[in-house]
Amino acid sequence: MKLVDIVDLIWSTWKRNKARTRLILSIISISLGVIVLALSLSFGLNDLTLGSLAHSGALKAVDVSSPDPDVTPLTQKTAAQLQRLKNVQSVAPSIELAGVAGYSKKTADINITMGTEGYFKDEAWVMMAGKRTFSSVSANEAIVTHATLKALGINSFKNLEKNPISVIFYIPDYDQTGGYRAAMPSAMVKKTAKKVKIIGVTSENYYQQVFVPLKLVPIKQPYYSIVRLRAKSQSSVTDIRKQVAELGLISFSYGDAMSDAQTLQRGAQVSFLLLGFFALLFTSMIAASTITISMLERAKEIATLKKLGMTDKNMRRLYYSETVFMILIGSLIGVGGAYILGWIFNLILWIIAKSQGAVSHMIFGLPIYYIPILIALAVIFGFIAGLIPAKKAARLNAAKN
Amino acid sequence: MPVPIANKETTSTPTLSVTSDSMGAATGTGKPVVPSALKTPLQSTISRAGASIPTYAQGKKPFIEIQNISKIVQARPTRAEPAPKITKILDDVSLNIYPGEYIIIFGDSGSGKSMLLNHILGLERPSSGRIVVNGRDIATMNESDLAYFRLGTLGMVYQDTNSLDDLMVWQNVALPAAIAGVTKDKRKQLALRLLESFRLESLADKYPQELSHGQNKKTAIVRALMNNPMMLIADEPTAGLDTKASDEIMENIRFINEQSNMTVVLVSNNPNYVYFPHRVVYLTDGKISRIVENRPLRSVAA
Numbered sequence: 001m002k003l004v005d006i007v008d009l010i011w012s013t014w015k016r017n018k019a020r021t022r023l024i025l026s027i028i029s030i031s032l033g034v035i036v037l038a039l040s041l042s043f044g045l046n047d048l049t050l051g052s053l054a055h056s057g058a059l060k061a062v063d064v065s066s067p068d069p070d071v072t073p074l075t076q077k078t079a080a081q082l083q084r085l086k087n088v089q090s091v092a093p094s095i096e097l098a099g100v101a102g103y104s105k106k107t108a109d110i111n112i113t114m115g116t117e118g119y120f121k122d123e124a125w126v127m128m129a130g131k132r133t134f135s136s137v138s139a140n141e142a143i144v145t146h147a148t149l150k151a152l153g154i155n156s157f158k159n160l161e162k163n164p165i166s167v168i169f170y171i172p173d174y175d176q177t178g179g180y181r182a183a184m185p186s187a188m189v190k191k192t193a194k195k196v197k198i199i200g201v202t203s204e205n206y207y208q209q210v211f212v213p214l215k216l217v218p219i220k221q222p223y224y225s226i227v228r229l230r231a232k233s234q235s236s237v238t239d240i241r242k243q244v245a246e247l248g249l250i251s252f253s254y255g256d257a258m259s260d261a262q263t264l265q266r267g268a269q270v271s272f273l274l275l276g277f278f279a280l281l282f283t284s285m286i287a288a289s290t291i292t293i294s295m296l297e298r299a300k301e302i303a304t305l306k307k308l309g310m311t312d313k314n315m316r317r318l319y320y321s322e323t324v325f326m327i328l329i330g331s332l333i334g335v336g337g338a339y340i341l342g343w344i345f346n347l348i349l350w351i352i353a354k355s356q357g358a359v360s361h362m363i364f365g366l367p368i369y370y371i372p373i374l375i376a377l378a379v380i381f382g383f384i385a386g387l388i389p390a391k392k393a394a395r396l397n398a399a400k401n
Numbered sequence: 402m403p404v405p406i407a408n409k410e411t412t413s414t415p416t417l418s419v420t421s422d423s424m425g426a427a428t429g430t431g432k433p434v435v436p437s438a439l440k441t442p443l444q445s446t447i448s449r450a451g452a453s454i455p456t457y458a459q460g461k462k463p464f465i466e467i468q469n470i471s472k473i474v475q476a477r478p479t480r481a482e483p484a485p486k487i488t489k490i491l492d493d494v495s496l497n498i499y500p501g502e503y504i505i506i507f508g509d510s511g512s513g514k515s516m517l518l519n520h521i522l523g524l525e526r527p528s529s530g531r532i533v534v535n536g537r538d539i540a541t542m543n544e545s546d547l548a549y550f551r552l553g554t555l556g557m558v559y560q561d562t563n564s565l566d567d568l569m570v571w572q573n574v575a576l577p578a579a580i581a582g583v584t585k586d587k588r589k590q591l592a593l594r595l596l597e598s599f600r601l602e603s604l605a606d607k608y609p610q611e612l613s614h615g616q617n618k619k620t621a622i623v624r625a626l627m628n629n630p631m632m633l634i635a636d637e638p639t640a641g642l643d644t645k646a647s648d649e650i651m652e653n654i655r656f657i658n659e660q661s662n663m664t665v666v667l668v669s670n671n672p673n674y675v676y677f678p679h680r681v682v683y684l685t686d687g688k689i690s691r692i693v694e695n696r697p698l699r700s701v702a703a
Binding site: 004012015017303306307309312 | 580582
């Protein structure tokens, strides 16, 4: 019997048994669809968090701080020293200050980070709205965390730039102390107020933090809290960290954290893939058992075909083909449908984010090459699953049916 | 190979062109007409061991030789009957079937008629004895050989029509050709021509459920002829039919035998038709109790 006739026979059977066909296709497509959505979500979240870090060049950043700022504070001299280290491309210092933010009648205690563009460029921000770079090193601009906005009672991202907030900077008077002091008496702190417009909002929901350009408020003798080094390449990060340690300073690399996080993320993805694999296996088994039940219901039909002269080989081909086609069509509907559904969901998020003036992210982001892999796997499992009904059909005693 | 011809006055009898002369005894009334000469058997032979040879087949080579076959089945022990129950369904059956012969295997329910047919089809293996078809022992055929044997040599009409409900009538008729690998266009053409020759062309695009039982039986006969078999086997083809429909079916089968000289083996428990075939083989409790020879084979007698 030719394959085209086998397909014809299968098609006639499906057409005449629409309810059964739809039921089996639904089981297969829904199971596979759920697998694809779960995998898409896993990949999407990965891109959302770690992906933004990796793309921003944070993997080449090394944050240098002092183990005891009272003894070895980070000064302009230290920054210059760090700049001279081997394989260091650039140096970007930052200053941490305490402060108060105000908007309308509300105020909030905040931490202020003053930094250069080079410093903020490598921050692992996930932006909810606006941009992440200042127009100049002394611009009256600020990037705030979502927690700060909420503390100030600002609930919408719209018109942020048109409604500036006030920021009071608590700047230590080092002339009075004669140098850096970790614990600073309030009498030795000068207050400087600035009106700044919010140009960006990060997704941080816990810490009330405001980021401003390094030279927004002039500080006579700056003591840096962190000096961020940028390595020439990611591979030289370890070497730079060794040199930093030799200077008696401590360092932190995003690369390490990223690596750990990526390992965790990969572990999660492998778990998802394993889950998908078993779900696929389970789906194939369901398909096989459903087709086997359907085959047993059609025992008389099989007996007729055998009595008419269909060989066992052709009988096996018929049932292999039926299972494989069923799983192929089911997986095309399920995988394709879930992929499209993920994109529709992303689109809805994008529309909502745009209407709120926020930055949108893709929550579902399964790489396209996973689609043929999943379908191919489903078909392979289908072929294996098809062995059971095919074998049963071939062994059926035609004389007794 | 029966090929259709036009212009036949009856509605129930197929129009097959054959090399032999007359159109047989078809009357178009739906009732079989039994020539008076056939009502008196030519010869009766009782055979218990060894196949009987009808007078008209002396010196001829049989198409099928059934040699002393027995079939013993053992029922699984149950709580009610823990001892394994052994039943002899066929008991030392011997029968030669000659080319062009029309044989009815007659017997009550449970006499082993269908089991004997299943042995001829190769669907059952005998416990002892052998069946030789065209000089070849069925026992030596593997599954594939048997499938091709059923496909190319035999045409089978079952007690229940065994139509595939998912296929239209023409597709059911064309099924043996599909299994044989004939292209769709070609087999459709053949099936329609065959249906036309049996005046069933109007049913071609219907599904078996839309047909009466009698119509389904007729299409089953047409399907059995699809691959131009050497032998037609029918297992109680009139079961469940009213008298008129039964007569039409039996007329069709006799017509096929007479017009195309096709060997026919038919199983029945209806005594009305025992005058139709060349021989009637009476089966009782798995044994051949007697063989009645009704009339000579035309080709042999000529």
